[in-house]
Amino acid sequence: MLSDLIKFNKRWSESIARQDPTYFETLSESQAPEYLWIGCSDSRVPAESILGLKPGELFVHRNVANQIQVDDNNSMSVLQFAVTALKVKHIIVCGHSGCGGINASLNRAGTDYLEGWLKPIVQIADENQAVLDAIEDESERVFELARMNVRYQIELLKHHPIVNEAWAAGSELNLHGWMFDICTGQLEDLKVSCSEN
Structure with a gap:
C-alpha cells in the first residue's frame, strides 16, 4: 500500500x-555528481543500488530502452544540464537483459506512443537482421540488440553538439557503454568508451 x-x-x-x-x-x-546515467525505466535496474552510490552522486535519466533522441526535449535538457551546469565527467549509457522495449522493437510489438519511441531501435534491428537471425536463443537475441542499441547511443553522443562543445572547451567528459545482466546482477563494459570525437 x-x-x-x-x-x-x-x-x-x-x-x-x-x-x-x-x-x-x-x-x-x-549537487555535484561526476556521473550521468542514461538507463532504462525498467524497475529492475536501480542505478544507484547497482553502482553502490548515494543520493547526490549520480544524475539519472531513464526512459524506455535507454535512448537519447535529439527531438526529445527531456533527453536534451538532461544532457545539456548534466554537461554544461553540473560538469559531469562521465556519461554512462546502460542497457540491460530482458528489456521490454528492446523485445518490442525486435518483434515489432510497439503500439501508439511506444511504436514511435522505439523506431530508432527497430531500424537498428533491420540493419542487423542477419546477425540477429543467427542467434537462436530469443533472450540472447534481445540482449544482443540491447548491446547494439547502447553502441548506437554512444555514437549519437559522440557527434552531439552538446558533447562536442564540451570537448572543444577542454572538458574531461568521457562516454561509456555498459550492459546490466539482470540474471547475474553484473555489469558488462562494451568497450566503447571515448573522451573525444
Missing part, C-alpha cells in the same frame, strides 16, 4: 538523520 511507502520513508529518513544529523542539510545545499 502507498501508506507503507510513506511509513518506510519516515523510518529511513529518521535512521539517516540519527547516523548523520547534518546529512539532509548537506544534501540540500547542492
Whole structure:
C-alpha cells in the first residue's frame, strides 16, 4: 500500500538523520555528481543500488530502452544540464537483459506512443537482421540488440553538439557503454568508451 511507502520513508529518513544529523542539510545545499546515467525505466535496474552510490552522486535519466533522441526535449535538457551546469565527467549509457522495449522493437510489438519511441531501435534491428537471425536463443537475441542499441547511443553522443562543445572547451567528459545482466546482477563494459570525437 502507498501508506507503507510513506511509513518506510519516515523510518529511513529518521535512521539517516540519527547516523548523520547534518546529512539532509548537506544534501540540500547542492549537487555535484561526476556521473550521468542514461538507463532504462525498467524497475529492475536501480542505478544507484547497482553502482553502490548515494543520493547526490549520480544524475539519472531513464526512459524506455535507454535512448537519447535529439527531438526529445527531456533527453536534451538532461544532457545539456548534466554537461554544461553540473560538469559531469562521465556519461554512462546502460542497457540491460530482458528489456521490454528492446523485445518490442525486435518483434515489432510497439503500439501508439511506444511504436514511435522505439523506431530508432527497430531500424537498428533491420540493419542487423542477419546477425540477429543467427542467434537462436530469443533472450540472447534481445540482449544482443540491447548491446547494439547502447553502441548506437554512444555514437549519437559522440557527434552531439552538446558533447562536442564540451570537448572543444577542454572538458574531461568521457562516454561509456555498459550492459546490466539482470540474471547475474553484473555489469558488462562494451568497450566503447571515448573522451573525444
